[in-house]
Structures are given as C-alpha cells and as structure tokens.
Amino acid sequence: MRLTGAQIVIEALKHEGVDVIFGIPGGAIIDVYDALYDSGIRHILAHHEQGAAHMADGYARATGRVGVCFATSGPGATNLTTGIANAYMDSIPIVAITGQVATHLIGKDAFQEADTTGITSPITKHNYLVKDVNELARIIKEAFYIARTGRPGPVLIDIPKNIQTATADFDYSSIEIDIRGYKPSITGHIRQIKEAARLINDAKKPCILAGGGVITAGASEELFKLATKANIPVATTFMGIGSFPQDHPLSLKSAGMHGNYAANYALMECDLLIAIGCRFSDRTTGKVSSFASKAKKIHIDIDPAEINKNVIVDVPIVGDAKIILKALIEYVQEKREEEWLSYIMELKATHPLTYADGPTIKPQFVIEKLCEIVPDNTIIVTEVGQNQMWSALFFTHKKPRHFISSGGLGTMGFGFPASIGAKVGRPDALVIDIAGDGSFLMNIQELATAVENNIPIKVVVINNRALGMVRQWQELFYKRRYSATILKEVNFAEIAKAFGAKGIRVTEKEGLVPALYSAFEYPGPAVVDVVVEQEENVVPMVPPGAPIDQIIGGK
Amino acid sequence: MRHTIAVLVENKSGVLARISNLFRRRGYNIESITVGKSEREGIARITLEVDGDELVIEQVTKQLNKLIDVIKVSDITHDEMIERELMLIKVSADASTRSEILQIVDIFRASVVDVSPKALVIEITGDRDKLEAFETLLRPFGIKEIACTGKVAMVRHPKEIK
Structure with a gap:
C-alpha cells in the first residue's frame, strides 16, 4: 500500500x-x-x-x-x-x-x-x-x-x-523489530534469585522497599505473595505508592523525606533490605551513606544502570520484577519473625499520622474526608508540593495505578492535565486532581480542554494562597522570610465557571463534604476550591540531607 | 584510574552527540575519544579514555549501554591490548638543525611528511609514552603545531570486541 x-x-x-x-x-x-x-x-x-x-x-x-x-x-x-x-x-x-x-x-x-x-x-x-x-x-x-x-x-x-x-x-x-543495541534483560539470574531467597530465609529483620517498578511490571500481586508468605513489612517509595495495600498490617506506607515514621525507622533498623523496582532517589534515602546501613541489600531492577548507582547492594538481580518475584517466592520459606514484627507493630501504633484539627479547614482534613467518601475505583492525581505530600500521607492508597503523581521531576502543573489523560484512559473511574493553588495556575488553561471534551474530572484545590512547600522550607530553614511564596487569593470556583465547568467554593468545614458530593455528581468537570489554613506544614519531615530517622514535626 | 573503553555503535548521525551529551550530563570526564569505522558495515568503533574509580567506570559502561545506538561496551583496560595514537608535529627546522631532527625521527621510526625551508612536518604513531618522549625531544627546536588523534586500542588475540 x-x-x-x-x-x-x-x-x-x-x-x-x-x-x-x-x-x-x-x-x-x-x-x-x-x-x-x-x-x-x-x-x-x-x-x-x-x-x-x-x-x-x-x-x-x-x-x-x-x-x-x-x-x-x-x-x-x-x-x-x-x-x-x-x-x-x-x-x-x-x-x-x-x-x-x-x-x-x-x-x-x-x-x-x-x-x-x-x-x-x-x-x-x-x-x-x-x-x-x-x-x-x-x-x-x-x-x-x-x-x-x-x-x-x-x-x-x-x-x-x-x-x-x-x-x-x-x-x-x-516489519520485524531487531535493534542490536537494545536487548533488555527480563528473567533475572537464577543464582542471584536463590541467593536472595537464602538471605530472606535467614534474615531476622527483613524489610521490603517497593518502588514504581513494581507498578510498571504489574507485580503487585507477586509483591503481596512474597510479603505475606514470609511476613515481611513493606515500605514503598513515593512512586511505589499503591503497589501494596496501605490498609494491610504489613504495610509501613511510604518512606522518605515526607515518609511515615514506621517506614523510615524500619528501613534504618532492618538487617535485610529487599528493594524492588526503585532507584534509591535522594528523596527516599535521605543521607545516602547512612541509609539502611545495618542491612544487607537485595536490589531487583530492570535497569542495570540502577544497580550500585546511588546505593551499593549485595545481591543485584536485573530483570522484570514480576518474573523475578514469581521465581523468588518459590525459594522463600514461610516464616514469621515475631520480635521484628512486634517492633514494627509498635512503631506503627505509637507513631500514627496526626494533625491538629481546629475550627478552620486543615488540608489534611480535606484529604481524610475525600478518602472516607470516594468509591473504590477512584484515581487520585496530585499536583506538586504540599498538596502532593498530604495526598500521599492522608489518603489510604490500596491499588496500583490509582495514585498518579510527578515523583522524580516534581513538576508543578502536572496533576490537572494528567488527570484529564487518566480520565480519558479510565472513563469508569472517578478521577480527582488534588491541586494546590500555585500548581493549578500553571496549567489552568486545560480547563478549556476538559470542558470542550466534556471530561468529567474533579479538581479539589487546597487553596492556601501560597507556594506552600517552599514557604514551609522558608519557615523552617530561612527564619520565615517568605521570599516570593505568598500569593494573591484566587477564586478558582469563579474561574471554573468562566470556563464552563462547575465551580464550588468552600470556606467552612461543614461545607466540604456536600461540596465534594455535588462535584462528584455533576456530569462534567468540576472544581472545588477549598480555602485552607495558610501556614499548615507537611509533617513528618526529614530535613534535606539528613538520615531518614531524623524526623521533625508530628509525633 | 584511567580506563580504556571500546564501544561499538550504530554508524548514524547524532551518535557521537548522544555519547558526549551523556558524559556532560552525568559529569564523567572524557580524556580522549576517537571514532572510526569497524570491521562491520554500519557499525562504528569508538575508543574512549575515561578517568574514574571502579564505581564511576561501572556507571559509565552501564549508562553507555542504555543508549539505544550503542551496541557493545567493553572496558579493556585490564586486557592485554595494543594502543596507538597518531600525531602530526610541525617543528622549526633550518639547515643547521635539520639533520639532528632527522636523527631523532629515525630513532623513533617516525616519518617526515613535509619539508619546507623553515619547518618539517613529522608523522609518528605509537603509545602515549612514545609520543610524549618524541615531543619532549623536539621541543628545544621549536614546535609550531601539534595535531593528535587520541587513542585507538585493540585487545590482542583471541578476545574480540564484537
């Protein structure tokens, strides 16, 4: 032709x-x-x-x-x-x-x-x-x-x-594809897999760190089998959120700069780290020389260049996480390290995520309420900054591909257009972009796209009139010198209406849940503009460059 | 430590830019780079000299391998290999110094490729030590210009980089 x-x-x-x-x-x-x-x-x-x-x-x-x-x-x-x-x-x-x-x-x-x-x-x-x-x-x-x-x-x-x-x-x-410079390794070396199994069987304090690669490989089920077979607690990286159900007793939730206490402590205390599909980013490891320093390390990744790039590991396994985990599970014995597990349970019990609720609307309150009322097939998309971290922390993420966020590049303005793409791909799901006012403004023109194509995404703006994450750093590390981080208040509900979307403004706590329901029920795109407390911070927080068990804020 | 890395690449436009881009972006230092044809049609051979410890070199080879147009990467530093560079030197020479320079050329098995009343252009190949020694001996006569290829290297039989 x-x-x-x-x-x-x-x-x-x-x-x-x-x-x-x-x-x-x-x-x-x-x-x-x-x-x-x-x-x-x-x-x-x-x-x-x-x-x-x-x-x-x-x-x-x-x-x-x-x-x-x-x-x-x-x-x-x-x-x-x-x-x-x-x-x-x-x-x-x-x-x-x-x-x-x-x-x-x-x-x-x-x-x-x-x-x-x-x-x-x-x-x-x-x-x-x-x-x-x-x-x-x-x-x-x-x-x-x-x-x-x-x-x-x-x-x-x-x-x-x-x-x-x-x-x-x-x-x-x-057309046959034959690229002589591109032949990815998929299966993993069996000797390395057996060595990894031996370390897992011998470990007294094993801990899994699951990254975005688990989601990419579609290996959540295998991860679940491995963790539950040997009763290994599972922390995830930010990109790994959703790879393991956060409501499971073995879940430590996400680790890192704004990670959960239990996850960060478990990573620092474990004697065996099983890292799967992650690249040990600085936001996950904190001070890299002290990261999981007591542990032998297994690293499963499809990219050989990730092995020994940031963290030196003992047992590298290059290949597809799903295939490798399937093989690994066969060699891993059923076991339960009671002492370690009770330490983990105690960590979780004594360091729950909290915030000081009050008469005004706290951002964390908004995320918690969302988590309570949304159906199971909800995809949470976030912008970048405080809104992103609160969404990671205060929402219980249970499924892969249901938490979408800009992890590596940290691109403000990502969330809203990404939510449009997500909804186009998954019309069956409720897709919510949790936005900050700063980020939303960076690609707000896509409201026209959502309206023109009638893509019924829901935007919940955590409107704190600030570039909140930078403001938080300025508060904590720059003596509250708020250089270029305080914004003029924008009424996003009115903007939404001007574009032809539904817009609702929420300034009182009682108004939140009805506004959310009304947005969800509306057949087109809707923006819920929630005016929240300006100086609320994201905690826990590990100061940049510090070990991840040096946590400030919270409990 | 300085490593010699042999790289086979698709002989396409932009490949060299991809490699130099990679080195620039990741902060690796190229000491020298030579590019030329290989024994196979459509495949070019690059010889790189890179300074770095084992971890850096491990990353260099792995990152190079990630480039789609890179077919094969081999660190041949610890292999028994032949390495050669070619250098052209233009040195001042008049009737009074010419014969002395020609003697040095002879000893080094270099060759004179151009003669003019005030200068000679000499071609020499060898490993870096030889070239440096040659350059040192000629310096007193007045070196006007040097052009150097950088290193090409090949592992001795039987190992082949294919």
Missing part, C-alpha cells in the same frame, strides 16, 4: 492500538493532522503542549498503555519538553510525535525551527529525526517497542514536513 508519510503515521498508530492522541496542531504537523481528521482516532486538543504531554503521561500511568502526543515544530516541541522530562524521570511510556521544518530547511534557522532531537536527547529514552519516508513506519514501530519495554520511557519522533508529504510503501505487520 502506497501512503504519504502523514498517512503512515496515522495507520501505524492504529496498528499500535492507539485510541487517543493529545496534541496541538501547527504548520509543521498540519499534514499529519489532515490524515488524522477522518481516521477515527480520538484527538484531545490541549491548550498548551505541556498539557498534551502530561495528558499522555497521565493516560499511560492510569492504563499501563503507551500515551501519545502531537506537537508542531519549534515552540510546539519545546513546550512538550517539560512533559517529556517528567515522563522520563518516572519511567512512563509515551511516544511524542513532532513536526519539523522540511529537510532542506533544517539548520537554516527556518521559521519555527528548533533542534528538537538535540534538545530532547537527555530527556528521552530514545529519539528519531526521520530523514527518509521509507524509514518512517519502522521508526514508529521501534519507538513504541522501546517506549513500553525494558525500563519504559518517552520516545520522540521528529518528522520534517516534506517527509509527511512524501510517499512510501506501507506494510506494518511485516
């Missing part, structure tokens, strides 16, 4: 099972949009390319499928970059397709020309500049393969305008 480059793009996406694309058209990608016009693939028009990238990201996190976004050359592509970097840091599979100026104009500083592949090379798993239309179909097939396999990540394809109009033969299913 003879097709234009633009038609090849659309046909290839159909072969990949793509049902939705997030993007914004422009001069250098107009031919692809023309081919999209009557293709039957759904297109969600974003209102800033960063939003489109975050939507593709949120879609991928919620569904486990590859998210796809389009942008034009130059500013379209550069606007995508924050979203791409965000997906890269959290290992999220997206394929970004950008238009480029015609090949004869590349390098001439043409209108809307930017070096897209150069700019994105450090923030993509791989990228392509297509110079021959005959290569296009193979490149798209490779891009999807690379994005979703091994350690997933974003792949960008930059397509010059004249490649979109040139023609080539198209036979997608006959």
Whole structure:
C-alpha cells in the first residue's frame, strides 16, 4: 500500500492500538493532522503542549498503555519538553510525535525551527529525526517497542514536513523489530534469585522497599505473595505508592523525606533490605551513606544502570520484577519473625499520622474526608508540593495505578492535565486532581480542554494562597522570610465557571463534604476550591540531607 | 584510574552527540575519544579514555549501554591490548638543525611528511609514552603545531570486541 508519510503515521498508530492522541496542531504537523481528521482516532486538543504531554503521561500511568502526543515544530516541541522530562524521570511510556521544518530547511534557522532531537536527547529514552519516508513506519514501530519495554520511557519522533508529504510503501505487520543495541534483560539470574531467597530465609529483620517498578511490571500481586508468605513489612517509595495495600498490617506506607515514621525507622533498623523496582532517589534515602546501613541489600531492577548507582547492594538481580518475584517466592520459606514484627507493630501504633484539627479547614482534613467518601475505583492525581505530600500521607492508597503523581521531576502543573489523560484512559473511574493553588495556575488553561471534551474530572484545590512547600522550607530553614511564596487569593470556583465547568467554593468545614458530593455528581468537570489554613506544614519531615530517622514535626 | 573503553555503535548521525551529551550530563570526564569505522558495515568503533574509580567506570559502561545506538561496551583496560595514537608535529627546522631532527625521527621510526625551508612536518604513531618522549625531544627546536588523534586500542588475540 502506497501512503504519504502523514498517512503512515496515522495507520501505524492504529496498528499500535492507539485510541487517543493529545496534541496541538501547527504548520509543521498540519499534514499529519489532515490524515488524522477522518481516521477515527480520538484527538484531545490541549491548550498548551505541556498539557498534551502530561495528558499522555497521565493516560499511560492510569492504563499501563503507551500515551501519545502531537506537537508542531519549534515552540510546539519545546513546550512538550517539560512533559517529556517528567515522563522520563518516572519511567512512563509515551511516544511524542513532532513536526519539523522540511529537510532542506533544517539548520537554516527556518521559521519555527528548533533542534528538537538535540534538545530532547537527555530527556528521552530514545529519539528519531526521520530523514527518509521509507524509514518512517519502522521508526514508529521501534519507538513504541522501546517506549513500553525494558525500563519504559518517552520516545520522540521528529518528522520534517516534506517527509509527511512524501510517499512510501506501507506494510506494518511485516516489519520485524531487531535493534542490536537494545536487548533488555527480563528473567533475572537464577543464582542471584536463590541467593536472595537464602538471605530472606535467614534474615531476622527483613524489610521490603517497593518502588514504581513494581507498578510498571504489574507485580503487585507477586509483591503481596512474597510479603505475606514470609511476613515481611513493606515500605514503598513515593512512586511505589499503591503497589501494596496501605490498609494491610504489613504495610509501613511510604518512606522518605515526607515518609511515615514506621517506614523510615524500619528501613534504618532492618538487617535485610529487599528493594524492588526503585532507584534509591535522594528523596527516599535521605543521607545516602547512612541509609539502611545495618542491612544487607537485595536490589531487583530492570535497569542495570540502577544497580550500585546511588546505593551499593549485595545481591543485584536485573530483570522484570514480576518474573523475578514469581521465581523468588518459590525459594522463600514461610516464616514469621515475631520480635521484628512486634517492633514494627509498635512503631506503627505509637507513631500514627496526626494533625491538629481546629475550627478552620486543615488540608489534611480535606484529604481524610475525600478518602472516607470516594468509591473504590477512584484515581487520585496530585499536583506538586504540599498538596502532593498530604495526598500521599492522608489518603489510604490500596491499588496500583490509582495514585498518579510527578515523583522524580516534581513538576508543578502536572496533576490537572494528567488527570484529564487518566480520565480519558479510565472513563469508569472517578478521577480527582488534588491541586494546590500555585500548581493549578500553571496549567489552568486545560480547563478549556476538559470542558470542550466534556471530561468529567474533579479538581479539589487546597487553596492556601501560597507556594506552600517552599514557604514551609522558608519557615523552617530561612527564619520565615517568605521570599516570593505568598500569593494573591484566587477564586478558582469563579474561574471554573468562566470556563464552563462547575465551580464550588468552600470556606467552612461543614461545607466540604456536600461540596465534594455535588462535584462528584455533576456530569462534567468540576472544581472545588477549598480555602485552607495558610501556614499548615507537611509533617513528618526529614530535613534535606539528613538520615531518614531524623524526623521533625508530628509525633 | 584511567580506563580504556571500546564501544561499538550504530554508524548514524547524532551518535557521537548522544555519547558526549551523556558524559556532560552525568559529569564523567572524557580524556580522549576517537571514532572510526569497524570491521562491520554500519557499525562504528569508538575508543574512549575515561578517568574514574571502579564505581564511576561501572556507571559509565552501564549508562553507555542504555543508549539505544550503542551496541557493545567493553572496558579493556585490564586486557592485554595494543594502543596507538597518531600525531602530526610541525617543528622549526633550518639547515643547521635539520639533520639532528632527522636523527631523532629515525630513532623513533617516525616519518617526515613535509619539508619546507623553515619547518618539517613529522608523522609518528605509537603509545602515549612514545609520543610524549618524541615531543619532549623536539621541543628545544621549536614546535609550531601539534595535531593528535587520541587513542585507538585493540585487545590482542583471541578476545574480540564484537
């Protein structure tokens, strides 16, 4: 079949099972949009390319499928970059397709020309500049393969305008993928797996640290079996939230800078650390030299470069977490280390998460109430900052892919477009973006996207009139010198109404739950603007650079 | 410690930029880098010299391996290997010094590739020690220009980097 480059793009996406694309058209990608016009693939028009990238990201996190976004050359592509970097840091599979100026104009500083592949090379798993239309179909097939396999990540394809109009033969299913420089290890070394099992069987104080890789691998069930078979307490990283049910007795919830007491103490006290699908980020380990220093360490990860990158480990196992855990469980004996478990239970009992409730609305109160009233199939998406940490701490997360947050890059403005992507991918779920007023303003234009496409996401704004997390650091470490962190109050309910969404403002505690229900019941997008106490802090907190058992605040 | 790393890559545009980008971004130091063809069509061979302790080198090789266009990475520092560099030196030479310089050229089995009334251009290959010794001996005559390839290396038989 003879097709234009633009038609090849659309046909290839159909072969990949793509049902939705997030993007914004422009001069250098107009031919692809023309081919999209009557293709039957759904297109969600974003209102800033960063939003489109975050939507593709949120879609991928919620569904486990590859998210796809389009942008034009130059500013379209550069606007995508924050979203791409965000997906890269959290290992999220997206394929970004950008238009480029015609090949004869590349390098001439043409209108809307930017070096897209150069700019994105450090923030993509791989990228392509297509110079021959005959290569296009193979490149798209490779891009999807690379994005979703091994350690997933974003792949960008930059397509010059004249490649979109040139023609080539198209036979997608006959293309075989053979990338000699890309052969991910999947199964894990059996000798290492047996050695890990021996350490687990011998350990008196074992502890699991589960990361985002458990969710990516779909290994929550195996994690649960391993933990319950040998009665091993499970802490998660921030990205690992949802990989293990937080209401289970063995759950220590999340660890790290704003981790739970029990999780941080257990990691520091354990004699065997079983780290699964995590990369030992500084926000998880605190002072890295003292992190879990009493423990032998097993590290299961699909990316060999993560082994010994931040933390030196004793037993590395490179491969897919699901496959490795399945094998590992067979060699692990049923056991119950009573002394260690009673220490853990006591830690949990003596250090519950608390906050001082009062007559005004506390942010923690909002999250707790949400947690009480939402149905089981609720996806919590967050912005970045205090709202994010309160959402992580005060909501009981039970299922993988139901907590979506920008972990590595910490991108303010991520949550709202990501929630749109999540809802598009999971129309059956109640999708709630827990926002801060600072973050929400960074991509608030996507309210137009939600309204135009009638995507019924619910935004709960924790409106504290501040860039709260920075303000908290200034309060604690900079003598309350609030440099550039106090914001003018914005009425987000009115903004929502102006865009055509439902808007509700809550200033009294009693008003919260009725407002939430009314937002949930509304058939379209709704914003609940909750005016909360300004100077509330996120605790527990480990000061930056300190060991994770040096916790300030709270109990 | 200085390591020699042999890298086989897809011979595509942008590969070198990806590798240098990686080194810049992760803060590794390249002492030298040479790129050229390999024995196989479509595959180029890069020889890198990198300074770092074992952990840094472990990361360097693993991060290089993550690049899709990188096919094979081998740290050959501890292998028995042949290493060569090529250097072109333009040295001041007139009638009074020319024969003395030619003697040094002879001893080092270098060769003169250009002669002019006031200068000679000499080509020399060898390992770094040899090249440095040669350069030191010529310095008193007045070195006008040096161009150097950086190191290429190959493991002796039977191990092959494929």
